[in-house]
Amino acid sequence: MPTTRWLDESQQRHWRALLTGTSALFAALNHDLEAATGLALNEYEVLVRLSEAPDRTLRMSVLAEGLVHSRSRVTHTVRRMEEQGIVRRQRSSEDGRGVECAMTEKGWEVLVAAAPLHVQSVRDRLVDVVSREELATIGEAFERVAERITENPPS
Amino acid sequence: MPTTRWLDESQQRHWRALLTGTSALFAALNHDLEAATGLALNEYEVLVRLSEAPDRTLRMSVLAEGLVHSRSRVTHTVRRMEEQGIVRRQRSSEDGRGVECAMTEKGWEVLVAAAPLHVQSVRDRLVDVVSREELATIGEAFERVAERITENPPS
DNA sequence: CAAGCCTAGTTGAATGTTGTACTACTGGTA
DNA sequence: TACCAGTAGTACAACATTCAACTAGGCTTG
Numbered sequence: 001m002p003t004t005r006w007l008d009e010s011q012q013r014h015w016r017a018l019l020t021g022t023s024a025l026f027a028a029l030n031h032d033l034e035a036a037t038g039l040a041l042n043e044y045e046v047l048v049r050l051s052e053a054p055d056r057t058l059r060m061s062v063l064a065e066g067l068v069h070s071r072s073r074v075t076h077t078v079r080r081m082e083e084q085g086i087v088r089r090q091r092s093s094e095d096g097r098g099v100e101c102a103m104t105e106k107g108w109e110v111l112v113a114a115a116p117l118h119v120q121s122v123r124d125r126l127v128d129v130v131s132r133e134e135l136a137t138i139g140e141a142f143e144r145v146a147e148r149i150t151e152n153p154p155s
Numbered sequence: 156m157p158t159t160r161w162l163d164e165s166q167q168r169h170w171r172a173l174l175t176g177t178s179a180l181f182a183a184l185n186h187d188l189e190a191a192t193g194l195a196l197n198e199y200e201v202l203v204r205l206s207e208a209p210d211r212t213l214r215m216s217v218l219a220e221g222l223v224h225s226r227s228r229v230t231h232t233v234r235r236m237e238e239q240g241i242v243r244r245q246r247s248s249e250d251g252r253g254v255e256c257a258m259t260e261k262g263w264e265v266l267v268a269a270a271p272l273h274v275q276s277v278r279d280r281l282v283d284v285v286s287r288e289e290l291a292t293i294g295e296a297f298e299r300v301a302e303r304i305t306e307n308p309p310s
Numbered sequence: 311c312a313a314g315c316c317t318a319g320t321t322g323a324a325t326g327t328t329g330t331a332c333t334a335c336t337g338g339t340a
Numbered sequence: 341t342a343c344c345a346g347t348a349g350t351a352c353a354a355c356a357t358t359c360a361a362c363t364a365g366g367c368t369t370g
Binding site for chain 2: 024032068116135153
Binding site: 197 | 325327335
């Protein structure tokens with residue numbers, strides 16, 4: 001059992017800033033979006049993924065993987081969205097186990113209405129607050145972080 | 156109503172990387188910590204804040220502000236922690252409305268046992284994955300992001 | 311083609327979080 | 341000292357998330 005390599009003071013400070021900063025950021029984005037459109041950030045993300053997919057349709061497991069959510073969480077989220085009529089589910093024709101989630105026309109309209117507001121909010125709270133270089137550094141760093149976690153998942 | 160300034164492709168990619176990267180990161184840290192110590196990341200953070208405070212004691216509202224959690228969430232978290240015997244609550248003597256949350260001796264022991272494991276996990280999943288400069292950039296950027304949100308809170 | 315194992319997705323219960331309304335105390339003002 | 345607006349915290353209900361079964365279909369091997 002090796003002795004602990006503690007974080008030094010500045011590492012500590014930066015890590016803490018990330019922790020509270022992201023917490024504040026996501027809370028604010030969620031709040032902005034929900035106030036303006038009634039949509040939660042999770043739901044919005046589902047719509048974005050669907051909008052980019054062929055036939056605006058994705059398998060549940062693809063959604064789960066892309067959003068980094070548990071399968072069960074996606075099931076519940078999509079069920080709620082289905083009740084609002086913004087997505088629809090149907091059994092996959094190729095794989096009898098699979099379920100495809102498709103965006104409805106109403107879902108598309110909801111997304112189109114929400115997108116400009118959300119983008120403005122992301123700009124106000126993040127993109128226009130950091131420099132282009134900082135954003136690039138952040139993006140690349142977290143790409144690596146995510147990759148590492150995929151290679152070596154918890155549990 | 157001005158036309159939307161959309162994100163360009165690289166901004167889009169970096170923003171998405173942050174979104175999924177932090178999601179994966181916090182899920183992994185939470186999982187590591189919970190598996191090793193039975194403590195959730197939230198609860199750990201409460202203990203850390205208390206451990207740094209005079210008398211290892213903080214007002215509920217100070218905890219809420221520091222953790223960027225709602226007052227109600229902190230009430231619940233602290234109640235659960237009190238049931239485990241790692242913190243204790245008492246009415247504030249100076250302000251009759253206030254409640255002070257103090258770390259117990261058991262809480263201190265739990266924190267001391269958990270800290271090395273948690274630090275290792277933070278290193279493995281973040282600190283040792285990015286360069287010192289990247290971490291500094293990230294920390295400073297998010298400090299600014301948080302500041303901006305404080306100046307201009309949602310709702 | 312049957313057995314066993316894997317993957318996809320759902321279910322329901324336990325747990326956690328949010329939002330609103332409420333109690334209680336404070337501090338300032340008349 | 342009586343009022344009133346504001347602050348601290350909690351209670352309860354609605355909602356979201358997690359976790360551990362569970363159903364069902366696919367894939368591989370003998």
